[in-house]
Amino acid sequence: MASLNSLLQNAASSLSAHRASSATASHNLQNANTPGYARQRANLEAALPSEMLGGAYLGRGVILGTVTQARDRFIEAQMPSAMASAARSGAEASALTSVTAFDAMNEGGMTAGLGAFYSSVRQLAQNPADQSLRAATVAAAQQLTLSFNSASTQLNSARAGIDEKVRASAPEINQLLNQMASLNGQVRTARGTGAEPNDLLDARQAVQDKLTQLTGAVPVPNSDGDVNLQLPGGGGALVTGNKAAQLATFPDSTNSGHLGVHLVRADGTLSENLADRFGGTLGGLVSARDGALRSAQTQLDTLAFDMANTMNTVHSAGYALDGSTGRNLFVVGAAAEGAAGRLTLNADIANDPRLLAAASAPGDVPGGNGNMQALLGTETMALSGGLDTSSTLANITSSFGAASQRAVAAATADSSLQSHLTDMRESVSGVSIDEELINLTQAQRGYEAVLKVITTANEMLNTLMQLR
Amino acid sequence: MRVTDKGLYDRGYASVAKAREGFAKATDELSSGLRVQHAWDDPASSAIAITRGLAEQRQTAIDTTLQRTTDELQATDNALDSVNLLLTRSRELAVQLSNDTYSAADRLGTAEEISALRQSLVALSNTEMNGRYIFGGNRDRTPPFSDAGVYSGDSAVRQVEIAPGTWSNASLPGDAVFTGAGGGTDLFATLSALETALRTNDVTSIRNSVTGLDAATSQISVSRSRVGSAAVVMESAAATARMARDQATADIGREIAADPFKSATALAYAERALDAALSATSKSFGPTLLDKL
Numbered sequence: 001m002a003s004l005n006s007l008l009q010n011a012a013s014s015l016s017a018h019r020a021s022s023a024t025a026s027h028n029l030q031n032a033n034t035p036g037y038a039r040q041r042a043n044l045e046a047a048l049p050s051e052m053l054g055g056a057y058l059g060r061g062v063i064l065g066t067v068t069q070a071r072d073r074f075i076e077a078q079m080p081s082a083m084a085s086a087a088r089s090g091a092e093a094s095a096l097t098s099v100t101a102f103d104a105m106n107e108g109g110m111t112a113g114l115g116a117f118y119s120s121v122r123q124l125a126q127n128p129a130d131q132s133l134r135a136a137t138v139a140a141a142q143q144l145t146l147s148f149n150s151a152s153t154q155l156n157s158a159r160a161g162i163d164e165k166v167r168a169s170a171p172e173i174n175q176l177l178n179q180m181a182s183l184n185g186q187v188r189t190a191r192g193t194g195a196e197p198n199d200l201l202d203a204r205q206a207v208q209d210k211l212t213q214l215t216g217a218v219p220v221p222n223s224d225g226d227v228n229l230q231l232p233g234g235g236g237a238l239v240t241g242n243k244a245a246q247l248a249t250f251p252d253s254t255n256s257g258h259l260g261v262h263l264v265r266a267d268g269t270l271s272e273n274l275a276d277r278f279g280g281t282l283g284g285l286v287s288a289r290d291g292a293l294r295s296a297q298t299q300l301d302t303l304a305f306d307m308a309n310t311m312n313t314v315h316s317a318g319y320a321l322d323g324s325t326g327r328n329l330f331v332v333g334a335a336a337e338g339a340a341g342r343l344t345l346n347a348d349i350a351n352d353p354r355l356l357a358a359a360s361a362p363g364d365v366p367g368g369n370g371n372m373q374a375l376l377g378t379e380t381m382a383l384s385g386g387l388d389t390s391s392t393l394a395n396i397t398s399s400f401g402a403a404s405q406r407a408v409a410a411a412t413a414d415s416s417l418q419s420h421l422t423d424m425r426e427s428v429s430g431v432s433i434d435e436e437l438i439n440l441t442q443a444q445r446g447y448e449a450v451l452k453v454i455t456t457a458n459e460m461l462n463t464l465m466q467l468r
Numbered sequence: 469m470r471v472t473d474k475g476l477y478d479r480g481y482a483s484v485a486k487a488r489e490g491f492a493k494a495t496d497e498l499s500s501g502l503r504v505q506h507a508w509d510d511p512a513s514s515a516i517a518i519t520r521g522l523a524e525q526r527q528t529a530i531d532t533t534l535q536r537t538t539d540e541l542q543a544t545d546n547a548l549d550s551v552n553l554l555l556t557r558s559r560e561l562a563v564q565l566s567n568d569t570y571s572a573a574d575r576l577g578t579a580e581e582i583s584a585l586r587q588s589l590v591a592l593s594n595t596e597m598n599g600r601y602i603f604g605g606n607r608d609r610t611p612p613f614s615d616a617g618v619y620s621g622d623s624a625v626r627q628v629e630i631a632p633g634t635w636s637n638a639s640l641p642g643d644a645v646f647t648g649a650g651g652g653t654d655l656f657a658t659l660s661a662l663e664t665a666l667r668t669n670d671v672t673s674i675r676n677s678v679t680g681l682d683a684a685t686s687q688i689s690v691s692r693s694r695v696g697s698a699a700v701v702m703e704s705a706a707a708t709a710r711m712a713r714d715q716a717t718a719d720i721g722r723e724i725a726a727d728p729f730k731s732a733t734a735l736a737y738a739e740r741a742l743d744a745a746l747s748a749t750s751k752s753f754g755p756t757l758l759d760k761l
Binding site: 032033096097100102103104105111112114115116118119120122123125126127129130131359363364365366367368369373376377379380390391393394395397398399400401402404405408419422423424426427428430431432433434437438441 | 469470471472473474475477478479482502504505506507508509510511512514515516517518519521522524525526528529530532533536537598599600604605606607608609622624626627628629632633635724756757758761
């Protein structure tokens with residue numbers, strides 16, 4: 001009777017094991033499309049120790065041993081770097097390719113503006129006293145300034161847009177950092193029961209992946225089972241155990257007011273500006289803002305400044321139709337920084353085309369074109385960089401284009417690697433509906449078989465009880 | 469490799485997205501006719517397109533100004549041709565009326581014609597084109613000659629650009645053409661003298677005026693040959709500018725234009741690739757155990 005009772009008890013335990021097995025398969029099926037979910041496996045084990053009967057050991061059925069996650073540590077170790085690189089290069093490429101100011105065939109662009117200006121000066125040189133040609137030259141000069149203003153605005157807007165993205169991402173990153181720290185604590189607590197908290201581990205992995213993509217954070221597991229997060233290159237700790245740093249943005253006066261990023265440590269102290277230490281999306285955005293975009297803006301400002309000052313030197317030496325002299329053609333300010341955005345036509349000339357100084361001597365007014373000849377000479381004059389205006393513009397275009405092209409190529413390559421690793425991860429950790437249906441059916445059949453054991457043991461008990 | 473359902477969906481999504489991106493790019497290239505639309509498509513070609521684009525605009529402007537200059541030179545030559553006819557007529561009259569068979573009354577009547585010819589000369593010396601008095605030098609906004617033939621222009625010769633940075637003379641100063649500045653003949657004075665001689669019935673002076681008229685005719689002839697030479701230079705320069713412009717246009721096309729045949733072929737391939745991606749994706753979502761249980 002004791003054996004029959006233990007048979008029933010063993011069967012009950014086996015039912016639980018099979019129920020857990022079907023529950024695990026069910027959990028996998030329900031999470032088949034959950035991003036970051038790693039399939040779980042209920043590992044059944046024969047119950048120990050065995051019961052001794054006569055000279056033999058009798059088994060005690062099946063118990064649920066462990067429920068484990070399917071993850072490949074090798075792939076998981078490669079994923080953070082691949083995700084961070086793909087996010088970084090993707091963000092940088094996206095930021096750079098949003099700027100079309102240097103497209104050669106842009107209508108209303110700088111190439112068109114420069115060409116139209118010098119063309120109008122050429123035509124004015126043929127008949128300097130013609131009012132319609134003067135008006136056309138004034139219009140072309142205004143168009144030239146607008147083309148530079150527009151290019152500068154586009155670059156400024158791109159950089160300001162990045163600042164907004166950086167500012168907007170800080171709260172999201174901070175929330176994720178707090179989640180990561182909290183999950184470290186929860187995992188440690190859950191592990192205290194001796195079992196692996198697989199769903200918590202998945203949740204923590206998902207947060208870690210997100211932070212890696214956003215910041216390039218490098219995961220550093222420790223012996224306590226926590227996953228700490230560091231900035232790439234050892235720039236600082238983002239998460240240590242159940243404590244998280246926070247990001248704080250601030251306008252950086254050494255970078256024209258563009259946003260820098262402090263780490264607010266757990267003890268409340270502020271780090272130095274770490275904006276250039278980040279990887280991931282944040283790192284890519286900052287790299288675009290402070291790299292190719294800043295370089296292009298600086299070069300454009302220098303070009304505008306040099307071009308305007310060169311033309312002003314020539315124009316102010318000439319004589320207008322009213323005999324006046326000493327008037328600049330353009331207004332550009334005293335420094336190169338911001339020159340492209342500030343460049344405008346002298347308001348006096350804009351309002352009165354007769355003030356264009358075409359003659360090179362007072363006695364040559366109105367038909368003399370000596371100063372227009374000199375103004376045309378600025379077309380091939382070397383600027384501060386050693387090249388003339390058109391070559392300088394071409395140089396800026398090719399530099400910016402090359403930087404953007406490199407970013408696009410890197411984004412393509414990094415995305416390809418990330419896709420490959422993601423496929424491999426999915427292959428190991430993903431849920432196959434076919435497999436889980438088989439597992440479910442298997443668990444169901446096992447459950448049914450154990451029910452049969454219970455039924456049989458019950459009948460045997462009844463038979464025993466009916467013995468007189 | 470183990471294939472999961474999510475993996476299939478992700479792969480399908482990626483392959484369709486990639487095929488659509490390729491299709492969109494091919495469509496864009498064919499419809500725009502440009503292989504290089506942005507600086508990052510081909511940085512080197514973009515840079516070349518900028519410098520050649522500016523060169524193209526430069527040569528176009530040079531051609532335009534040369535056309536206008538050629539028109540002015542034509543107007544100059546037309547005016548000088550009329551002056552030549554006027555001088556020829558004056559000479560005819562001078563020779564004719566220096567004959568003793570003509571009376572003082574005849575000569576007086578001819579003086580009126582010479583006076584009219586002189587006024588025509590004033591009008592021709594003040595020829596205007598596009599608001600410019602072509603014989604005024606740099607003072608070209610007001611008539612350079614008074615009714616008395618006094619010159620108020622200057623001696624400047626206008627210059628026009630015949631090639632980037634190269635300038636050539638494109639006008640004749642009125643004082644040299646009409647008043648003999650620099651050792652020539654004053655046409656107005658010559659006609660005035662003839663008119664006076666006719667009015668005063670001074671046959672000797674009438675006869676002597678022929679020498680002045682011959683010198684004036686020669687002076688106009690020299691002026692016309694200068695105009696002709698300048699016009700030849702302008703025409704040749706304009707042809708060179710057009711060739712340079714066309715070369716620049718060709719250079720730009722070579723750098724950034726799309727080959728329409730290649731673009732059309734690429735579009736056909738991209739369309740086929742998209743179709744294949746869509747078909748393969750739909751098939752990969754095919755039968756699972758769910759359909760069989």
